[in-house]
Amino acid sequence: MKKLFKNFAVLSLLALIFSCGGGGGDTGQLIGSLDRPAWKGINPYGMVYIPSGTLHIGPGDQDVSSTYVQRSKSISINGFYMDDTEITNNEYRQYVEYVRDSIAHTYLDNFYEGDDGEQFIDYGYEIDWSDETLDELFHQGEDKFGSGNEINASKLLFEYSKFNWKQAAADNSDWQRVQKEGGTPRGDYIDTDEVIIYPDTLCWIRDFAYSYNEPMTRNYFWHPAYDDYPVVGVNWKMANAFNYWRTQIWDSYQSVRKDGINSEDFRLPTEHEWEYAARGGHESAPYPWGGYYLRNAKGCLLANFKPGRGNYPEDGGLYTVKADAYFPNDFALFNMAGNVSEWTSTAFHENAYSFLHDLNPDLRQDAGEEDSEYSKRKVIRGGSWKDVGFFLQTGTRHWEFQDTTKSYVGFRSALTFLGRSLNDF
Numbered sequence: 001m002k003k004l005f006k007n008f009a010v011l012s013l014l015a016l017i018f019s020c021g022g023g024g025g026d027t028g029q030l031i032g033s034l035d036r037p038a039w040k041g042i043n044p045y046g047m048v049y050i051p052s053g054t055l056h057i058g059p060g061d062q063d064v065s066s067t068y069v070q071r072s073k074s075i076s077i078n079g080f081y082m083d084d085t086e087i088t089n090n091e092y093r094q095y096v097e098y099v100r101d102s103i104a105h106t107y108l109d110n111f112y113e114g115d116d117g118e119q120f121i122d123y124g125y126e127i128d129w130s131d132e133t134l135d136e137l138f139h140q141g142e143d144k145f146g147s148g149n150e151i152n153a154s155k156l157l158f159e160y161s162k163f164n165w166k167q168a169a170a171d172n173s174d175w176q177r178v179q180k181e182g183g184t185p186r187g188d189y190i191d192t193d194e195v196i197i198y199p200d201t202l203c204w205i206r207d208f209a210y211s212y213n214e215p216m217t218r219n220y221f222w223h224p225a226y227d228d229y230p231v232v233g234v235n236w237k238m239a240n241a242f243n244y245w246r247t248q249i250w251d252s253y254q255s256v257r258k259d260g261i262n263s264e265d266f267r268l269p270t271e272h273e274w275e276y277a278a279r280g281g282h283e284s285a286p287y288p289w290g291g292y293y294l295r296n297a298k299g300c301l302l303a304n305f306k307p308g309r310g311n312y313p314e315d316g317g318l319y320t321v322k323a324d325a326y327f328p329n330d331f332a333l334f335n336m337a338g339n340v341s342e343w344t345s346t347a348f349h350e351n352a353y354s355f356l357h358d359l360n361p362d363l364r365q366d367a368g369e370e371d372s373e374y375s376k377r378k379v380i381r382g383g384s385w386k387d388v389g390f391f392l393q394t395g396t397r398h399w400e401f402q403d404t405t406k407s408y409v410g411f412r413s414a415l416t417f418l419g420r421s422l423n424d425f
Helices: 002-019 089-107 132-137 165-171 175-180 214-219 236-257 271-279
Strands: 047-050 053-057 073-077 080-083 111-113 119-121 157-163 190-196 341-347 377-381 398-401 414-416
Touching: 047 271, 053 271, 073 271, 080 271, 089 119, 089 132, 089 157, 089 236, 157 236, 190 236, 271 341, 271 377, 341 398
Parallel strands: none
Antiparallel strands: 047 080, 053 073, 080 414, 111 119, 157 190, 341 377, 377 398
16 A cells, blocks of 8 residues: 555656646657647637638639730639628727727826836726817817717828738848848838728719719718618728727737637738639639529529619619628628629739739739829729629729729728638637
């Protein structure tokens, strides 16, 4: 009995020694770093998982314009998440109200000091909108229209940053030498921009000459009747700023839960991620529903667009419709054709397909204010409520200038999936 107890004590001591090894150093074995955070994968609300796959990009039908800007090419796409609908007015309003409240708290000096001495906005304070300190946020004097207080949209500014990974990679191609020489300051690759985040509601009038659309300008973004409709009047930079904010609030939520980390950011999908998602797993499908026609067997239209010679209401909506209208495609994505065209992260060049890589192809160009108009063209996909059926095809490419706002262009977000497959978790 004594011998048995003695052997048990020795084994317990050995187990204690090996379990307390610092990163495996005391065991003499290569077992990896032990102090790593847990990772269970993520499942963002309102997004669907698009698995990795291969597709043949290009026209799903005859290239009627003979522009040859969408030549056939076989590519592979890494898995990602995508919003199941376009970003709606109410979702974008959450962003607008966050920025508005942050500015108001700053005016009212509602801050608290962190453990490191840094100051943070204290959102626990209730904002007294009648406080004279906030008068600057509202239209005053000759700018005031009617009896109510209206926020001055030009005051709703949001600053966001992005890291220029491609330039950093190019400048550090000889990694060892550059690092030994001190390396390039990291700040050289951090670009900061500031945008007005309130949608351009006047685009409803500007886009259509000799057309009465003032009710849409006055009501579309703020009225509850349009809460679940896609936001429009948002340019490419405003969409990027929204995704930066969305990443911030997600990271803040994750830090409180302490259930894992997410090193990827919400972003606009690339042009070919968008096309892959739109096809819903169907090879060379001309439309998201997989068929060759814009109507079903009963003659009902399958998307919101401009049928025939301008019978706008035939499909059920004169302008936009709810973001989850019509049946989704086989990836459970709504309105990947029609309703509103959607921004992608990709720069538009007519001959891009001739030199793009076949692995996660993307052509990125962050054009500045001083750059040419040509370099500011960004790919939009999917067609819209005011477009004819040709633009609804999954392979049709079109573009808008990154600094323009339109009543028929919106967006949805994407998030790169980390790992091989969702089935791994």
